[in-house]
Amino acid sequence: MTHGLITVFGGTGFLGRAIVRHLVESGATVRIAARHPYAPDLAGASDQIELQTADVRDEDSVAEAVNGATSVVNAVGLYVEQGKATFDTIHVEGAGRVARRAQQAGIRRLVYISGIGVDPASPSKFVRARAYGEQRVHNAFSDAVILRPSVMFGPNDAFLGALKTVTRLPVVPLFGNGATRLQPVYVEDVAKAVLQALDTPEAAGKIFELGGAQIYSYRDIVERVLAYFDRRRLLLPVPFSVWKILARMASLLPNPPLTRDQVILMEMDNVVGTGIGTFADLDIDPRSLEQMLSHCLGESLH
Numbered sequence: 001m002t003h004g005l006i007t008v009f010g011g012t013g014f015l016g017r018a019i020v021r022h023l024v025e026s027g028a029t030v031r032i033a034a035r036h037p038y039a040p041d042l043a044g045a046s047d048q049i050e051l052q053t054a055d056v057r058d059e060d061s062v063a064e065a066v067n068g069a070t071s072v073v074n075a076v077g078l079y080v081e082q083g084k085a086t087f088d089t090i091h092v093e094g095a096g097r098v099a100r101r102a103q104q105a106g107i108r109r110l111v112y113i114s115g116i117g118v119d120p121a122s123p124s125k126f127v128r129a130r131a132y133g134e135q136r137v138h139n140a141f142s143d144a145v146i147l148r149p150s151v152m153f154g155p156n157d158a159f160l161g162a163l164k165t166v167t168r169l170p171v172v173p174l175f176g177n178g179a180t181r182l183q184p185v186y187v188e189d190v191a192k193a194v195l196q197a198l199d200t201p202e203a204a205g206k207i208f209e210l211g212g213a214q215i216y217s218y219r220d221i222v223e224r225v226l227a228y229f230d231r232r233r234l235l236l237p238v239p240f241s242v243w244k245i246l247a248r249m250a251s252l253l254p255n256p257p258l259t260r261d262q263v264i265l266m267e268m269d270n271v272v273g274t275g276i277g278t279f280a281d282l283d284i285d286p287r288s289l290e291q292m293l294s295h296c297l298g299e300s301l302h
C-alpha cells in the first residue's frame with residue numbers, strides 16, 4: 001500500500017498514466033508533474049490528484065513539484081530532440097536535477113524509469129544519454145530504484161500501433177532479417193513494478209530490468225500480428241544501413257515516424273540481462289505479448 005503524496009514526473013505519458021492510475025487505486029494522492037499536466041479520467045478520484053506544471057529543465061519548477069511529496073517517480077520521455085529539449089537536457093541533466101532536488105527535499109523513495117540496453121558507448125545519442133542519466137540519478141540519490149523496461153505495449157501504444165499499420169502494406173519490411181530478440185512488456189506490469197519499487201525496502205539502490213513473460217524475434221512478432229488480423233503478406237528483410245538512410249530522411253519531418261536511435265536500438269537484442277533485478281524480485285508475474293494481443297489490438301476482423 002503506497003501512502004502519502006507521490007509526485008509523478010511525466011504522469012501524462014503512456015507509462016505515466018498507468019502509474020498514476022495504479023497509485024490512485026492504491027489510495028495514494030498523486031501530483032502529476034509535466035509541462036502540460038491534465039487530470040486523468042478516473043471516476044471519483046479528483047481529490048487524490050494534484051496537477052503541477054513542471055519542466056525537468058527548470059530548477060524552480062522541479063523544486064516546487066517535489067516539495068511536500070513522500071516519494072517521486074520520474075517517467076519523463078523524449079524520443080525526438082526538439083529545439084532545446086535534447087536527450088542531454090531531459091535524460092541527463094533533467095534526470096539528475098529531479099534526483100538532486102528529491103534528495104534535498106528529503107524524499108523517501110525515488111523511482112527512475114530508464115530502459116534495457118543503456119550503454120555509455122552506444123552509437124546512439126539517446127542510448128548514451130540514458131546511461132549517463134542513470135549515473136546522475138545514482139550519484140545524486142544513491143537509494144533511487146532504477147527500472148529498465150523492454151519495449152512496452154498496451155492499448156493505443158506506439159509499438160503495436162505501428163505494427164498494426166505496417167502490416168496493412170502489401171510487403172512488410174523487417175529490421176535486418178527480423179532476428180533481433182525483444183521481450184515486450186505490458187505497460188500495466190511496469191506500473192505495478194513502480195508501486196512495488198516504492199514500497200519494497202530491499203529495492204533501494206537497485207536496478208531492475210523488466211521484460212514480459214516471453215522473448216520473441218521481431219519477425220515472430222510481425223507474424224503474430226499478421227495472424228491476428230488474418231493477413232498474408234510478404235516479409236522483406238531490409239538492412240539496417242538502409243533503415244538509417246530512411247531515418248535520416250524521416251528526420252526532416254516535423255514528427256518523424258522513425259529515428260536513427262530507434263534503428264540502432266533495433267540492431268541489438270532487448271531482453272532482460274543476468275545478475276540484475278527482475279519482476280520476480282518484485283513479486284510480479286508479468287504477462288506475455290501473446291496473452292494480451294486481443295486486448296491491445298482490439299477488433300481483429302479487418
Ligand SMILES: NC(=O)c1ccc[n+]([C@@H]2O[C@H](COP(=O)([O-])OP(=O)(O)OC[C@H]3O[C@@H](n4cnc5c(N)ncnc54)[C@H](OP(=O)(O)O)[C@@H]3O)[C@@H](O)[C@H]2O)c1
Pocket residue numbers: 009010011012013014015016033034035036037054055056057075076077078085090113114115116148149150151152153159
Ligand atoms: N514506451 C516504451 O516502449 C518504453 C520502453 C522502455 C523505456 N521507456 C521509458 O519510459 C519512460 C516513459 O516513456 P513513455 O513512452 O511513457 O513516454 P511518453 O508517452 O512520451 O510521455 C512522456 C511524458 O514526459 C513528459 N515530459 C516530456 N518532456 C518533459 C519535460 N521537459 N519536463 C517534464 N515532463 C516532460 C510528457 O508531458 P509534457 O509533454 O506535458 O511535458 C509526458 O507526460 C521514458 O523514460 C522512456 O524512455 C519507454
